[in-house]
Amino acid sequence: MDSKPSQWFRWKQEGDTHCQNNKFLKAIECYDQALKLVKTSKDAVSLFLDRSSARISFQAFDAALSDAAAALNLPPGNKPPNDTNERGLSLTARALYGLRRFQECRDCLTKMINLYPGNKDALLSRCEKRLREEKCHYDWASMLSEGQSPNPDMDRTTYIGPIEVRPCAIKSHGRGLFTTKDVEAGDLLLCEKAFSAAFANKESSELEGDEKDEEALRLRAELATKTFVKLIRNPSLQSGFEELFPGPDTEEERDERGKIVVDDTFVQNRITYNAFGFPLLTHLSHSKITHHPSGLDTSADSRGIWLRASYINHSCYPLVRRSFIGEMMIFRAQADIPKDTELKFGYISCLEDVKTRTELLAKYGFRCDCRVCEAERGTPKRKLEKREEITRRIITLFEKEEPVGLHTYLALLEQIGDTYTVPPTVEPRHAVVVPIMNIITGCQSVALHYQVIQLVHLVLQNLGFEFSITQDSFRVHKWGFLIDELVMALADFCDAYIALDEPLLLRDAEGVARKCYLILCGEDVSWEAAYGGQSERAKERSDGGEDVGSGERVEDLIDGVGGMRFAYGK
Numbered sequence: 001m002d003s004k005p006s007q008w009f010r011w012k013q014e015g016d017t018h019c020q021n022n023k024f025l026k027a028i029e030c031y032d033q034a035l036k037l038v039k040t041s042k043d044a045v046s047l048f049l050d051r052s053s054a055r056i057s058f059q060a061f062d063a064a065l066s067d068a069a070a071a072l073n074l075p076p077g078n079k080p081p082n083d084t085n086e087r088g089l090s091l092t093a094r095a096l097y098g099l100r101r102f103q104e105c106r107d108c109l110t111k112m113i114n115l116y117p118g119n120k121d122a123l124l125s126r127c128e129k130r131l132r133e134e135k136c137h138y139d140w141a142s143m144l145s146e147g148q149s150p151n152p153d154m155d156r157t158t159y160i161g162p163i164e165v166r167p168c169a170i171k172s173h174g175r176g177l178f179t180t181k182d183v184e185a186g187d188l189l190l191c192e193k194a195f196s197a198a199f200a201n202k203e204s205s206e207l208e209g210d211e212k213d214e215e216a217l218r219l220r221a222e223l224a225t226k227t228f229v230k231l232i233r234n235p236s237l238q239s240g241f242e243e244l245f246p247g248p249d250t251e252e253e254r255d256e257r258g259k260i261v262v263d264d265t266f267v268q269n270r271i272t273y274n275a276f277g278f279p280l281l282t283h284l285s286h287s288k289i290t291h292h293p294s295g296l297d298t299s300a301d302s303r304g305i306w307l308r309a310s311y312i313n314h315s316c317y318p319l320v321r322r323s324f325i326g327e328m329m330i331f332r333a334q335a336d337i338p339k340d341t342e343l344k345f346g347y348i349s350c351l352e353d354v355k356t357r358t359e360l361l362a363k364y365g366f367r368c369d370c371r372v373c374e375a376e377r378g379t380p381k382r383k384l385e386k387r388e389e390i391t392r393r394i395i396t397l398f399e400k401e402e403p404v405g406l407h408t409y410l411a412l413l414e415q416i417g418d419t420y421t422v423p424p425t426v427e428p429r430h431a432v433v434v435p436i437m438n439i440i441t442g443c444q445s446v447a448l449h450y451q452v453i454q455l456v457h458l459v460l461q462n463l464g465f466e467f468s469i470t471q472d473s474f475r476v477h478k479w480g481f482l483i484d485e486l487v488m489a490l491a492d493f494c495d496a497y498i499a500l501d502e503p504l505l506l507r508d509a510e511g512v513a514r515k516c517y518l519i520l521c522g523e524d525v526s527w528e529a530a531y532g533g534q535s536e537r538a539k540e541r542s543d544g545g546e547d548v549g550s551g552e553r554v555e556d557l558i559d560g561v562g563g564m565r566f567a568y569g570k
């Protein structure tokens with residue numbers, strides 16, 4: 001009798017060894033060979049399952065699913081019948097999980113656990129969590145800690161809120177995202193896991209000269225490679241990716257059946273028009289923007305592709321704010337938005353001037369025609385020059401050693417306001433808001449609480465907010481343009497109410513500040529860490545410092561501006 005192992009079994013053993021060494025592609029090739037030689041259906045079942053397992057580790061979930069199905073469907077040469085094969089069901093569930101088909105995954109696991117009650121598969125609890133996330137139940141705190149690791153392929157899934165893709169009213173805008181019901185400022189509209197992402201190794205502020213370009217190139221190449229590999233390994237995911245905007249007048253190669261060929265050009269076309277740069281944690285970027293003296297966001301620019309978020313078009317007056325926790329992109333409403341409204345957000349920084357914005361948007365192949373661009377383009381040159389000149393005068397005052405009267409600043413701010421041709425509800429008046437932020441710091445440092453409150457009103461008005469304030473309530477009726485620095489100004493607003501012992505106004509002001517933070521950062525579980533201590537500091541300051549009320553001081557002098565919050569000449 002021949003005692004040598006049969007040929008197919010040698011291939012299987014070699015495949016198993018490769019699996020143990022994490023060489024999954026080699027393992028799959030060995031199992032391919034073994035399957036060509038195998039004689040009995042019992043051995044074929046076991047080989048299909050081995051190959052399915054290797055394919056799951058190789059992230060080729062479509063093929064892993066087919067292998068598990070093949071094993072489960074083979075005529076029973078063993079007991080129990082194959083379609084109840086425990087390992088086959090477990091691998092099917094894993095492949096479905098990899099394809100993010102969580103409902104089917106749960107059904108499969110439930111079947112397996114009913115058949116094999118001793119099997120306490122931990123995947124079921126993960127699957128239940130993903131199904132809850134699909135219904136908008138996220139554990140934000142644990143997501144934040146998961147998002148902190150430098151390369152977070154997060155075990156999370158997408159929630160799609162009351163939004164859908166529709167053709168835009170203006171044909172050249174293509175498709176866009178629209179609300180399917182009325183939503184309120186702060187509502188979660190989308191929390192999407194990246195289709196693929198490439199993570200920056202270092203913060204861009206740590207890179208010098210050529211290093212920045214090299215890192216940008218590396219990220220682009222890595223994103224393209226990861227996307228390509230994912231598509232090749234999982235053809236069932238191709239259609240969702242293929243539907244993304246391919247760029248204007250793009251012709252792509254098709255095979256004899258008319259299907260687009262998945263090659264480098266196909267992937268690059270989609271990436272060019274649909275990939276976004278992102279920071280790992282928006283709440284950290286927020287804290288850098290508000291506390292960094294240059295006012296610049298120094299966060300790293302990782303890059304990724306999100307299939308649903310990619311349908312959103314651009315506006316320089318966004319209705320939606322986008323934030324990130326690791327690779328999860330979060331869209332929250334920045335205003336109360338009626339049903340059937342097209343949602344837009346800023347592809348680029350909306351704080352740049354219209355010339356810079358137009359240049360930056362040109363690479364997406366369109367010229368923005370939003371109300372802010374139209375208003376800025378329609379502003380006469382002499383008004384823009386006047387705006388710049390007054391801004392320079394204010395900066396000179398900020399740099400003066402001796403104190404400056406608040407009324408001097410207010411008069412100059414009014415003059416800047418006069419250079420705008422439309423109300424702030426149409427075009428936010430950033431040139432007015434920027435200096436006020438610095439003046440608020442100055443007022444706060446000399447305990448001018450009423451003045452802080454009035455300056456925050458001015459900020460809100462110039463950002464286009466509509467609000468009412470009475471003795472015991474502060475209400476926002478219409479949300480304006482949100483900037484990170486506004487949260488800080490609102491925190492100062494709260495401090496002023498603490499100092500003036502106005503608990504009702506404080507409660508409302510805190511509510512608005514926290515909602516702004518939620519919209520900008522995507523979550524508010526990090527609010528306490530970011531701003532929680534502020535109130536105690538304010539209390540200490542007001543207990544220890546002089547308390548100057550309105551009209552108690554003839555000249556509201558500000559000793560410098562106590563450190564600038566907003567950078568000029570970005």
Ligand SMILES: C[S@@+](CC[C@H](N)C(=O)[O-])C[C@H]1O[C@@H](n2cnc3c(N)ncnc32)[C@H](O)[C@@H]1O
Pocket residue numbers: 172173174175176244245273274310311312313314315364365366367368369
């Ligand atoms: C990420 S895609 C957005 C979805 C795209 N509209 C579609 O039909 O798939 C980006 C492309 O949308 C178009 N787009 C986005 N915002 C636009 C705007 N404000 N005006 C005109 N076209 C815009 C441009 O062609 C841009 O390259």
